[in-house]
Amino acid sequence: MQVIPRKRIxxxxxxxxxxxxxxxxxxxxxxxxxxxRTKQDEALAFSSARFGLELVLSYYxxxxxxxVLLPAYNTPIVANVVRRLGARPVxxxxxxxxxxxxxxxxxxxxxxxxxxxxxxxxxxNPFNVSAVNAFCEEHGLILVEDCAHALETSYHLxxxxxxxxxxxxxxxxxxxxxxxxxxxxxxxxxxxSKHLRxxxxxARRASPIVTLRKVMKASVFxxxxxxxxxALTSYPVLRxxxxxxxxxxxxxxxxxxxxxxxxAEFSRLQASLGLFQLEHPAHLKARRKNAHALAKKxxxxxxxxxxxxxxxxxxxxxVFLSDEREKMLAHLLARGIDAQPxxxxxxxxxxxxxxxxxxxxxxxxxxxxxxxxxxxxRVYNAVSVGVA
Numbered sequence: 001m002q003v004i005p006r007k008r009i010x011x012x013x014x015x016x017x018x019x020x021x022x023x024x025x026x027x028x029x030x031x032x033x034x035x036x037r038t039k040q041d042e043a044l045a046f047s048s049a050r051f052g053l054e055l056v057l058s059y060y061x062x063x064x065x066x067x068v069l070l071p072a073y074n075t076p077i078v079a080n081v082v083r084r085l086g087a088r089p090v091x092x093x094x095x096x097x098x099x100x101x102x103x104x105x106x107x108x109x110x111x112x113x114x115x116x117x118x119x120x121x122x123x124x125n126p127f128n129v130s131a132v133n134a135f136c137e138e139h140g141l142i143l144v145e146d147c148a149h150a151l152e153t154s155y156h157l158x159x160x161x162x163x164x165x166x167x168x169x170x171x172x173x174x175x176x177x178x179x180x181x182x183x184x185x186x187x188x189x190x191x192x193s194k195h196l197r198x199x200x201x202x203a204r205r206a207s208p209i210v211t212l213r214k215v216m217k218a219s220v221f222x223x224x225x226x227x228x229x230x231a232l233t234s235y236p237v238l239r240x241x242x243x244x245x246x247x248x249x250x251x252x253x254x255x256x257x258x259x260x261x262x263x264a265e266f267s268r269l270q271a272s273l274g275l276f277q278l279e280h281p282a283h284l285k286a287r288r289k290n291a292h293a294l295a296k297k298x299x300x301x302x303x304x305x306x307x308x309x310x311x312x313x314x315x316x317x318x319v320f321l322s323d324e325r326e327k328m329l330a331h332l333l334a335r336g337i338d339a340q341p342x343x344x345x346x347x348x349x350x351x352x353x354x355x356x357x358x359x360x361x362x363x364x365x366x367x368x369x370x371x372x373x374x375x376x377x378r379v380y381n382a383v384s385v386g387v388a
Contacts, residue, residue, distance in 0.1 A: 049183025072348030
């Protein structure tokens with residue numbers, strides 16, 4: 001039985017990528033390509049997405065005593081950025097079908113202190129941008145798109161990242177676009193882009209040692225997640241730990257707890273990696289095609305995210321809900337399929353019933369660009385048996 005690891009790290013460190021990293025303009029070229037892809041005027045790369053988000057919120061005056069609305073089904077990282085600025089994150093419940101921000105619930109949480117809304121495209125599924133945008137315009141609020149997993153996402157035929165005052169993309173090793181860490185802010189606000197350019201000028205130069213560590217870490221992960229290696233090393237340990245509802249790999253690829261110097265430079269090597277992947281998107285498109293096909297079949301037997309009309313889910317994560325998640329995870333693992341709970345969690349309070357329910361039931365399935373029809377059928381059949 002071939003074991004299917006939950007992730008496949010894609011780090012195309014070819015000779016061409018390394019050679020391009022010597023070009024002094026490669027960071028500018030990467031940012032220009034990213035801006036074109038998101039249909040924004042400017043894209044600016046930073047050491048991390050959370051630092052980029054902090055700079056954006058700070059520029060728009062979010063600070064002590066202010067409130068920021070964000071979905072309760074989320075990662076704690078975003079709320080912590082808001083708190084670092086002295087503001088208070090106010091959580092809003094999500095919709096049961098899309099797992100995204102419930103636009104109708106925003107009105108119940110807005111106050112005189114509200115300054116901004118952070119809209120998350122959960123797992124790569126676009127939120128209701130039209131409704132959230134209208135709400136922000138009505139109340140004079142800043143809209144920031146959280147595009148951590150939305151590189152291939154679109155809403156009403158427009159790319160994610162092109163709607164708010166600004167949008168933030170994450171480029172960690174577990175993301176769709178892997179540049180060994182980092183983040184990109186995109187915007188058409190000239191004032192914001194000038195402010196961010198000034199911040200970039202103060203960035204500490206990328207240390208060759210830090211860059212080497214990132215390369216080595218990605219290389220280790222890439223080798224460890226090869227099916228044969230994974231089957232002989234991590235898989236037996238996971239089988240044992242799953243009996244105790246433990247999963248040491250759950251947040252391995254989400255940079256939770258990773259301390260990146262806030263003023264660190266986005267290196268040329270990172271830019272070269274990102275630019276290569278933007279210019280050669282076949283891997284991203286093939287993976288999304290497989291995930292879409294599997295999600296369509298799964299929708300017949302389990303709840304999956306509903307996608308709005310004329311919109312596209314990136315399927316950075318392929319998620320379904322299970323009433324008995326731990327049993328389902330153990331069942332899939334016994335059949336060689338390494339699934340996991342969602343990296344998103346419940347961040348709100350007791351009144352957010354939908355967010356709490358979703359966070360307790362999510363199952364993330366592995367999907368890769370090189371999955372054959374037989375492998376997709378194997379995953380679907382395993383879920384089907386688990387449901388029965």
